[in-house]
Amino acid sequence: MEIVKIDNTKCIGCGACVAIAPDTFDFDDDGLSKVINDTLTEDAKSACESCPVEAISTEEVVDVEYKEVDEEKAA
Numbered sequence: 001m002e003i004v005k006i007d008n009t010k011c012i013g014c015g016a017c018v019a020i021a022p023d024t025f026d027f028d029d030d031g032l033s034k035v036i037n038d039t040l041t042e043d044a045k046s047a048c049e050s051c052p053v054e055a056i057s058t059e060e061v062v063d064v065e066y067k068e069v070d071e072e073k074a075a
């Protein structure tokens with residue numbers, strides 16, 4: 001699955017991403033954008049394309065499925 005990330009060293013706090021995808025982005029205490037939900041929605045993709053300083057990126061992450069270990073078999 002893909003997630004969305006922000007490079008806060010690039011963000012200029014223009015607010016475009018927060019306006020386009022308020023379920024994904026919000027302002028932090030410094031007035032810069034932060035990710036509040038990293039699920040890559042269509043709105044988040046639009047925000048990514050709209051960022052004037054290319055601070056938003058996406059990253060492919062591997063879904064890890066944790067399985068309970070059968071302790072009797074493992075012993």
Ligand code: SF4
Binds near residue numbers: 013016018033054056
């Ligand atoms: S669109 Fe880019 S520069 Fe503007 S607030 Fe969002 S991350 Fe920061």
